[in-house]
Amino acid sequence: MSSIKVRKICCIGAGYVGGPTMSVIADKCPEIEVKVVDINKERITAWNDTDLNKLPIFEPGLDQIISRTRGRNLFFSSEMEKAISDSDMIFISVNTPTKTKGLGAGQASDLSWVEASARQVAKFAKGHTIVIEKSTLPVRTAQAIKEILNTTNRENQKNEISKTFSVLSNPEFLAEGTAISDLENPDRVLIGGEDPIAINALVNIYLNWVSREKIICTNLWSSELSKLAANAFLAQRISSINSISAFCEATGADIQEVAKAIGTDKRIGNQFLCAGPGFGGSCFKKDILNLVYLSGYFGLPEVANYWNQVVLLNTWQQDRIYKIVLEKLFGTVNGKNIAILGFAFKANTNDTRESPAIRIASDLLEEGALLSIYDPKVSFERVQEDFEEFSFDNQGIWKMANSIPDALKEVDAVLILTDWEEFFGLDWNYLASLMRVPAWIFDTRSVVNRQEIENTGLNLWKLGERS
Numbered sequence: 001m002s003s004i005k006v007r008k009i010c011c012i013g014a015g016y017v018g019g020p021t022m023s024v025i026a027d028k029c030p031e032i033e034v035k036v037v038d039i040n041k042e043r044i045t046a047w048n049d050t051d052l053n054k055l056p057i058f059e060p061g062l063d064q065i066i067s068r069t070r071g072r073n074l075f076f077s078s079e080m081e082k083a084i085s086d087s088d089m090i091f092i093s094v095n096t097p098t099k100t101k102g103l104g105a106g107q108a109s110d111l112s113w114v115e116a117s118a119r120q121v122a123k124f125a126k127g128h129t130i131v132i133e134k135s136t137l138p139v140r141t142a143q144a145i146k147e148i149l150n151t152t153n154r155e156n157q158k159n160e161i162s163k164t165f166s167v168l169s170n171p172e173f174l175a176e177g178t179a180i181s182d183l184e185n186p187d188r189v190l191i192g193g194e195d196p197i198a199i200n201a202l203v204n205i206y207l208n209w210v211s212r213e214k215i216i217c218t219n220l221w222s223s224e225l226s227k228l229a230a231n232a233f234l235a236q237r238i239s240s241i242n243s244i245s246a247f248c249e250a251t252g253a254d255i256q257e258v259a260k261a262i263g264t265d266k267r268i269g270n271q272f273l274c275a276g277p278g279f280g281g282s283c284f285k286k287d288i289l290n291l292v293y294l295s296g297y298f299g300l301p302e303v304a305n306y307w308n309q310v311v312l313l314n315t316w317q318q319d320r321i322y323k324i325v326l327e328k329l330f331g332t333v334n335g336k337n338i339a340i341l342g343f344a345f346k347a348n349t350n351d352t353r354e355s356p357a358i359r360i361a362s363d364l365l366e367e368g369a370l371l372s373i374y375d376p377k378v379s380f381e382r383v384q385e386d387f388e389e390f391s392f393d394n395q396g397i398w399k400m401a402n403s404i405p406d407a408l409k410e411v412d413a414v415l416i417l418t419d420w421e422e423f424f425g426l427d428w429n430y431l432a433s434l435m436r437v438p439a440w441i442f443d444t445r446s447v448v449n450r451q452e453i454e455n456t457g458l459n460l461w462k463l464g465e466r467s
Ligand code: UDX
Pocket: 172, 173, 174, 175, 176, 177, 231, 234, 238, 271, 272, 273, 274, 275, 276, 277, 278, 279, 280, 281, 282, 283, 284, 345, 346, 347
């Protein structure tokens, strides 16, 4: 089989997936030049900032990789045309949010950004180019990309410009907060495609640090569907444990004990069994809704209903938490001070997309609560943007706090929504002295110790435990 030696890679999209993934490829393959391009100039400027604390994405270990690769063989740029035309391999890693308008609104993925990227590739690429879907996409999107590339190809042939493309699917399974270790030591690398030469070129890149047994090659459609199915299975597990958390509160069973007991069964496994305020992040909800939409499209309404229930349960869990806070605070939070500890959708990231905190906090604001929000990595601007879609009719007001004690001053309640390391082992004796009496702690992430809290005289509600 003839082979292609990849010398230059371009990635369209410098986001949570494109940025870290390309940094690791550049780190592991010093002989390859990697260029990450984005239409968002501010984002590119932030990726090029000499102060590594100002990178647009917080991921443990990312700053070290950037410091050894940036300017060596890793470059962030807004010059799309040159980056595309120079490259042998192009990753498409742009956003694919749920459609808000038109056919499939609320469920189907909006592919405008993918389509725009494919058109840019079709226009600027030279010679033979391997085009790789990295973003999670609906099954059969590769077909659309192929059609865009091939139509332009026919136009080019008429004008005697010769360019050819191979399209591969290579979904990314990294989780935020552990992106670098997931990329450096993946459970598997999935490559879907038809052109063995292109597949081989991509396999060879991964072989720089991933063993051959971990690289799975499939057809395009299996690869696309596997990514959606993996996320749906993971999200389903969270909705399952969250449904049991409500059961525990009703019966007196303890969710930690139940999770441990069922997790010791090898067939079930002990990971992804932490009950919480519901899953957030850019992928789970979007991908399940996409699966629901596609199931309907392919005439499988029972399949669509099955998966839709995972999303409904997730929203229910968030509503349930907000209603419990309300109920414990005598049915009203109007004018009451509440501290929110954690706004990111999970620990170790500054990402708040679909964070349960957005819905729970905005419901409390709607009821007139006065919120002081503390998160070690989420900025004021990010929270402001997240609240933009809500207009609070009531007088709810929010502010960001600089520290945990600052957030807890004079509050009637503390609501723990993210499992940041620094929220474990706090000095609750001291913190209780800052709060009003009687004050409540609502712990949705099993962060605090019941005995310790009860010794301070604070009231405690813990998810998955009977109060
Ligand atoms: C997920 C997938 O894990 C990853 O493979 C895919 O590439 C992208 O989507 P991510 O959303 O970054 O990654 O984080 P993940 O760790 O999966 O957590 C998602 C949400 O589920 C978070 O809100 C998290 O707090 C929640 N979660 C996770 C739980 O509530 N309980 C758990 O046991 C695990």
